[in-house]
Amino acid sequence: MKLHEYQAKSLFADAGIPVPDSRLATSVDEALDAVDEIGYPAAIKAQVHVGGRGKAGGIKIATDREEAEQYAEEILGMDLKGYTVDQVLVEAGVDFVDELYVGVTMDRGEGKPVLMVSTEGGVNIEEVAEENPDAIAREHVDPAFGLHPYQARKVVYEAGVDADVALDVASILSTLYDLYEENDASEIEVNPVMITGDRDVVAADAVMNIDEDALFRQSDLAEMAQESYEDDLERKAGEYGFDYVRLSGNVGIIGNGAGLVMTTLDLVDYYGGSPANFLDIGGGAKAERVTQALDMVFSDDNVDAVVFNIFGGITRGDEVAKGINEALEQFDEIPKKVVVRLAGTNAEEGMEILNTDLVEVEKTLEDAVQRAVKNADEVTQ
Amino acid sequence: MSIFVDDDTRVVVQGITGGEGKFHAGQMIEYGTNVVAGAVPGKGGQEVHGVPVYDTVDEAVEAEDADASVIFVPPAFAADAIFESLDTDLDLAVAITEGIPTQDMAKVNKRLGETDTRLIGPNCPGIITPGEAKLGILPGNIFSEGNVGLVSRSGTLTYQVVDNLTERGLGQSTAIGIGGDPIIGTSFVDALEAFEADTETDAVVMCGEIGGEDEEQAAKFIGEHMDTPVAGFIAGRTAPPGKRMGHAGAIVSGSGTGTAQSKIDALNDAGVPVGDTPEEVADHVEDFL
Numbered sequence: 001m002k003l004h005e006y007q008a009k010s011l012f013a014d015a016g017i018p019v020p021d022s023r024l025a026t027s028v029d030e031a032l033d034a035v036d037e038i039g040y041p042a043a044i045k046a047q048v049h050v051g052g053r054g055k056a057g058g059i060k061i062a063t064d065r066e067e068a069e070q071y072a073e074e075i076l077g078m079d080l081k082g083y084t085v086d087q088v089l090v091e092a093g094v095d096f097v098d099e100l101y102v103g104v105t106m107d108r109g110e111g112k113p114v115l116m117v118s119t120e121g122g123v124n125i126e127e128v129a130e131e132n133p134d135a136i137a138r139e140h141v142d143p144a145f146g147l148h149p150y151q152a153r154k155v156v157y158e159a160g161v162d163a164d165v166a167l168d169v170a171s172i173l174s175t176l177y178d179l180y181e182e183n184d185a186s187e188i189e190v191n192p193v194m195i196t197g198d199r200d201v202v203a204a205d206a207v208m209n210i211d212e213d214a215l216f217r218q219s220d221l222a223e224m225a226q227e228s229y230e231d232d233l234e235r236k237a238g239e240y241g242f243d244y245v246r247l248s249g250n251v252g253i254i255g256n257g258a259g260l261v262m263t264t265l266d267l268v269d270y271y272g273g274s275p276a277n278f279l280d281i282g283g284g285a286k287a288e289r290v291t292q293a294l295d296m297v298f299s300d301d302n303v304d305a306v307v308f309n310i311f312g313g314i315t316r317g318d319e320v321a322k323g324i325n326e327a328l329e330q331f332d333e334i335p336k337k338v339v340v341r342l343a344g345t346n347a348e349e350g351m352e353i354l355n356t357d358l359v360e361v362e363k364t365l366e367d368a369v370q371r372a373v374k375n376a377d378e379v380t381q
Numbered sequence: 382m383s384i385f386v387d388d389d390t391r392v393v394v395q396g397i398t399g400g401e402g403k404f405h406a407g408q409m410i411e412y413g414t415n416v417v418a419g420a421v422p423g424k425g426g427q428e429v430h431g432v433p434v435y436d437t438v439d440e441a442v443e444a445e446d447a448d449a450s451v452i453f454v455p456p457a458f459a460a461d462a463i464f465e466s467l468d469t470d471l472d473l474a475v476a477i478t479e480g481i482p483t484q485d486m487a488k489v490n491k492r493l494g495e496t497d498t499r500l501i502g503p504n505c506p507g508i509i510t511p512g513e514a515k516l517g518i519l520p521g522n523i524f525s526e527g528n529v530g531l532v533s534r535s536g537t538l539t540y541q542v543v544d545n546l547t548e549r550g551l552g553q554s555t556a557i558g559i560g561g562d563p564i565i566g567t568s569f570v571d572a573l574e575a576f577e578a579d580t581e582t583d584a585v586v587m588c589g590e591i592g593g594e595d596e597e598q599a600a601k602f603i604g605e606h607m608d609t610p611v612a613g614f615i616a617g618r619t620a621p622p623g624k625r626m627g628h629a630g631a632i633v634s635g636s637g638t639g640t641a642q643s644k645i646d647a648l649n650d651a652g653v654p655v656g657d658t659p660e661e662v663a664d665h666v667e668d669f670l
Contacts, residue, residue, distance in 0.1 A: 051623075106483055108563045108593045108630070111490035143487035184482055213629055214482035216457060243627040247619070258561055258627025259535020259590055262616040263659065266641075269619045270657055278620075280627045311537045311544075313506070313520040344540055345520055365541065366658055 001210045001225050002049045006089045008206035011183065015175050018202045022091035031072035032065065034090035040064060041093035044071045046078070046085040052124075056080055061093055083231075094202050099192035100161060101125050102173055104180045106187075107140065113180065115139045115152065115173060117159035121192035147177045168201040169193065183221060184214030233277075233300055240292045242279055249274025251376045252297030252306040252336065256281055256315065264309050264369060271366075273373030276303045286319075287326035294327055298335050305375035306338045307368055308359075317342040317350030328358040337375040341368035383510035383555045384530070384575040384582070385473060385499065386449065390514050393418040393438060393447035393471075395454055395462045397429045401477075402453035405518050406430055409451070412521040414514040417445040420465075438469045449473040451507065451516045459503065460485035467496045475516045476503035476566075483629065486564040493566060500566025504628065506536035506558035519556065527552015529666055530576035530609075532569055533588035534561050534595075535628070538616060538659075542588060545663040551670065554582040561590070561628025569599035577607050584610050584669040586662060587653070589644055591617030592631045596644040604651035612665035613648045613655040615641045 003011075009019045023034035024047070035042045046058030053059050058080045062068035068090075078085050099122035107114040118136040120128050128135050137159035139151050152174040156166050176188050189207040196202065215222040225238070237244030243258065247265075251273045255261040258280055265275040277300065281293045297303050310320050320342060328334060339360045342350040354361055360375075362368035392409070396402035397419030407430050410416050418441035419429050425436035435441040438450060450471055454462040459478040466474035467489075481503050493500055501508055507517010511524040523540055525547045533539040539558055546553065557572050559565055569587060576582045585607075589596035596615065603611050618641040620626050622633045633639045645655045656662035 106487065106563065111487055111564045113484075113487065142491065143484065144491045181484065184484055186483060211483050211629075212625070213456060213480040214484070217482075243625075245621075245624045245626060247621065255537075257535060257537025258631055259533070259538030259588065259616045260541055262535075262590060262620060262626050262631065263538055263541070263614075265620070266616060266618040267658060275619055278624075278626055311540045313518065313523075313537065313540050343544060344523060364660075366660060 001212050001215070003208045003210065003221070003224055004047045004049070005045065005206050006047055007224050008208035009203070011179060011208065012203055012206055015179055017172050017175050018200065019206070020092040020094055020202060020204065022089050024087055025072070025090050026087045028069060028072045028076060031076070031088055031090050032069060035062065035065065035068045038090060038092045042068060043091045043093055044068065044075055045089045045091060046075050046080055047087045047089055048080050048083040048085055050081045050083055053080065058085065094194045094204055095196055096194035096204070097197050098162070098195040100169065100195070101136070101191045102169065102176065102193050103187070103189040103191070104176050104185070110140055112143055113141045113177070115141065115155050115177065117155050117161065117169070117173065119160050125191055141177065146181065147174060149174055152177070162195070165195055165199055165201050172201060172203065184211045184218055185209060186211045233296065236296060236299070237279070240296070242281060242293065242296065244296065245278040246300070247275050247277055248302070249276045250302050250304040250380065251372050252276045252300060252303035254279050254281060254293045254297060254306065255309040256311065260309065260311055264307065264365070267365065267369040268307070268373060271370045271373045273376055276300055287323040290320070290323040291327040291330065303336055304379035305372050306336050307372035308338055308340045309365060309368060310342050312342065312344035312347060312350070316345050317347035318353055321350035321353035324359065325353065325355045328355070334358055339368050339372045339375065341365055383513060384572070384579050385501070385555065385557070386508055386510050386514045386516055388413070388415065388513040390449050390473070390516070391415050391417045391445065391447045392516060393420050393441040393445070393450045395420045395438065395450050395452045395466070397421060397432065397434060397453070398424045398427065399453060403429055405453060406432065408521070409515055412515050414516065418447050420450070438465045438471070442469055442471070447471070449516060450475065452476040452478060454478055456480040456482070460489050463489050463500065463503070464492060467492050467498045467500070470496065471498050473499045473501070475501045475505070475507050477505065477507060477517055479504040481562070483563055486562060490564050501557060502560040502565060504562045505560030506539060508555065508557045510555045511553050517558070519558070523547060524556065525552040528554055528581055528583040528670070530554050530579065530582040530585040531556040531588070532572040532576070532585070533558050534590050534630070535588060535616065538588055541659050542586060542614065542662055545659050546586070546666060549663055549667060551663065551666055554579060561630050563593065563630040569595050570602045573599060573602055573607060573611070577609050582609060584612070584666050586612050586614070586666060588614045588616070590615060590628065590631050591620050591626065591633050591641050592628070592639040594638065597647040600647035600651040600653065603653055610669040611653045612662050612669070613653045614659065614662045615644045615648070615655060617641050
């Protein structure tokens with residue numbers, strides 16, 4: 001789960017990390033009130049979960065009130081890589097002489113958190129990692145002990161940070177690790193950390209992602225997650241408790257188990273179609289879950305046809321079939337053609353139970369996907 | 382003719398009095414698994430399916446000589462349950478639980494390096510040696526005895542592939558779901574190494590998915606150390622970067638590592654044919670045998 005920049009920065013500020021003065025605004029008037037308080041230059045920054053906001057025109061620096069008004073008007077409501085901007089962070093500009101990259105993340109291969117520091121901040125760090133991996137200093141943290149303060153200092157010196165600010169940067173890094181641990185973050189990145197002409201150190205950007213599996217013990221962050229949804233369908237999926245990812249195609253996909261749902265997406269693509277979503281309904285398939293899943297794909301305007309693929313392990317095929325019948329009988333008219341394929345435990349019984357007035361039935365995964373792709377093609381022709 | 386579990390494995394079920402634990406303990410017993418005990422704090426002295434329940438894993442080992450555990454414990458308490466298994470020096474712990482915080486698993490992983498216990502999972506369907514024992518939630522009826530080893534990061538995808546194999550009369554020696562989380566115990570390489578050493582496994586299927594670099598490491602291992610033929614499948618070819626596809630571990634990073642293509646290329650370079658569909662995976666296995 002991604003936090004917005006303003007959410008992450010409020011956590012930074014509470015923890016004592018220096019951040020620029022800022023206000024959140026949802027209208028041009030609010031943005032102007034904010035610059036009146038903050039002064040110039042002021043950055044107007046779109047609050048959406050999109051990388052490369054600056055390049056895409058989502059961050060502008062205003063030097064006077066006229067510019068502030070113009071930029072706020074431009075950015076609020078703009079479409080940024082598919083996301084509509086409905087709030088901006090108005091932030092005091094920082095007069096910097098140097099930029100650093102500082103981050104904490106989980107190294108999957110090592111099974112340990114890792115601290116990262118680079119003096120090549122302010123640019124795309126992934127490019128730096130690719131082209132010049134030695135420009136990023138790394139230090140693994142033993143998860144059982146936690147961070148020893150010397151480790152933060154070591155990695156900062158190793159990166160070649162100027163000696164007069166090194167201890168301040170190490171202190172920020174140390175605090176970031178505390179935040180990483182306390183908030184069950186999966187990743188925290190500050191790019192850039194700015195060094196000012198007065199040799200102050202300021203966190204000018206903030207990326208913070210939270211481990212969704214830990215939200216049960218992070219209730220404040222779980223509330224922020226609600227504020228972070230930008231897509232109505234993703235919000236709905238969150239309410240229903242589905243694993244859901246929206247894609248750009250027109251074949252709606254419902255299935256059980258992440259690997260098999262991903263495989264179904266891949267097969268839709270393989271047979272010449274284009275997947276509209278990833279939707280894993282998980283174990284069990286009571287009528288209520290099936291209804292909710294169908295509601296998700298039916299309410300996606302992009303969807304022209306649906307494939308419903310269930311491999312009943314412990315879940316029984318006959319129960320799934322009853323659920324599908326019950327769910328579809330609630331509709332006066334089925335809005336989009338649904339192809340169902342059931343396999344595994346009691347699949348044959350299930351296939352017989354399915355009401356073929358409401359759904360099309362196929363025996364194999366390959367056949368079901370091809371039929372759904374064909375159904376979608378017929379709608380678009 | 383199997384790896385990690387057989388009909389001698391003596392199983393303690395952690396969380397046997399909960400809904401999931403109780404149901405699947407029953408299914409495991411019905412399959413013929415030697416379930417000797419349950420372990421649930423505060424429930425010592427009870428019986429579930431005729432199996433005695435103890436308050437701690439330690440007591441279950443003392444009284445019933447258990448050497449493996451299956452963990453059906455909610456995410457908030459699951460890391461603690463895994464630690465209990467590791468600290469009791471069981472040979473094997475199979476963690477079914479989905480949704481354990483990654484930072485908890487990092488701590489477990491640290492401890493794992495200091496013990497001799499093998500951990501399978503978490504967030505996995507478990508392990509089955511057809512005709513002998515199953516530890517987990519895999520549906521026993523789709524498996525058949527045979528000489529194909531299978532290792533996979535996903536549950537239902539495993540069932541799909543096994544179904545295709547069984548339908549063609551290609552039985553399995555052992556099938557393992559290693560789990561879809563970023564930090565897991567047994568890796569592809571661990572399972573492949575064991576299959577290579579198992580004289581009764583004549584072909585192996587490996588089902589990977591996007592995220593991390595475990596498949597690339599497995600490909601390297603296969604190229605350098607395996608004579609047993611391996612067929613591959615990789616899920617998530619159409620997954621966009623930065624989106625978690627259900628499994629916490631199934632995510633292509635912004636920098637483009639963990640893509641399906643990089644895994645397919647690595648496997649192909651190691652001489653492993655990768656099926657475009659699950660049926661094609663079964664075709665490859667048929668060709669091997």
